[in-house]
Amino acid sequence: MAGVGKLLKQAQKMQKQMQAIQDELAERVFEVSSGGGAVEIQITGQGEFKGLKIDPEFLKEDAEFVEETLLGAIQEAAQKAKDESEEAMSALTGGMGGFPGLM
Template identity: 45%
Template sequence: MFPGGDMQKLLQQAQQMQADMMQAQAELAESEVTASAGGGLVSATVTGDGELKGVKIDPKAVDPEDVETLEDLILAAVQAATEDAKRLAADKMGPLGDALGGMTGGLGLPGM
């Protein structure tokens, strides 16, 4: 079924891909992206793996008479930062995800 030691080579490729994936995931967890809303009145920071790390609110954005606008700005900043984190993850994991994405019929590796 795997003539000439192809199975060993395949296993080595799979192990290398797994190591690369783990490295990329660790790098994403350490990476941070920040996005803002309302012209910078509210900003949110999210890690590359999607964890919300912080929110900054400019005092000018705080109006006790208009809490809804502040809530909307916070939501917009968090959503924008989350989208940026998803793009970062897609860029970082892209080649690995493409290789692993074909796992429905095999391992997504050449020769399978």
């Protein structure tokens, strides 16, 4: 049964490392710019939006264009956060997808 104990310790160690990575991702803020800098979004590595800046001149554009640009910027920011999170977790798990039930 020594193998099971060793496996459990490894799983606990990995869980602590995952928590540390998640804490770090919560603190990291990424900036995404769209529309030639007309829209800037700040998002954490865990996908929490922290800021939104819109150039006032950009708001004078056609409403549909503004909406499309904003949506594109939001989607890009969300994808950036997801990619950073997956990359950090993949580095920890060695690309094996983690352990079911621990993530």
